[in-house]
Amino acid sequence: MSESYDRGLVEDFGRWTEFSAGMWAWVFHKFTGWVLVGYLFTHISVLSTSLQGAQAYNNTLSGLEGLALVRILEVGLLAVAVFHILNGIRLLFVDLGVGLEAQDKSFYASLVLTGVIVVASVPTFLAGAF
């Protein structure tokens, strides 16, 4: 079964060259989590234009979607969300004690699958942006 393991302080990012796969998974999960919660506040702010009526809502959304930078940032958001979802599923299994011996491989699989999904989604996300 599980053993106590002194991994040192993962919060000490100065040690990043010593980080193992599981520690990188922790760092990436934190980073993507911070981005997603920040985006959630931004998202509700933008959608709040609906309180001023259909015109304000439509103008805001079409204005934002008309910016190539926003469309590119949406691809970044997709990457962040897909990784957080896939690594989140991995964490739920780890918490249940399933696949502990392959937790490094499942982290690499999360990264690769995120990359594949994001690359495959680029044409849809950037359609008509340029």
Add this chain to the structure above:
Amino acid sequence: MAERYSSFRSGSTTWLLQRLTAAFLVVVLAFHFFNLHFVTHAYEIEFAGSQARMETLGYYVTMVLFLVTATFHGVNGVYNALVNQGIDGKAKRAAQIVLGVAGILLVVQGVRVANALAGF
């Protein structure tokens, strides 16, 4: 062997809620992205379409639950990350208050948006 990198104290109520909301959010966040980027493209979204979706009771309820669970999961995640970084005492209490109030305001505003779109 087993390396545990969680920011959460195992066995606590918030630990359990973080995982329960995670299981829900995995499904609903994927649905949300798929629905509003692939079924309907983001650049096609207009008030009328958002209104039509939100007027469906099941969609409205799902989105409000999505808002509440995502807010809890996000705010609780940030709080635990800060605790993990070593904040305690007054800083910890301030984080609880600021994040708690921010979370409540976000849910209230999000429900107002959902109600405006649903025509309530």
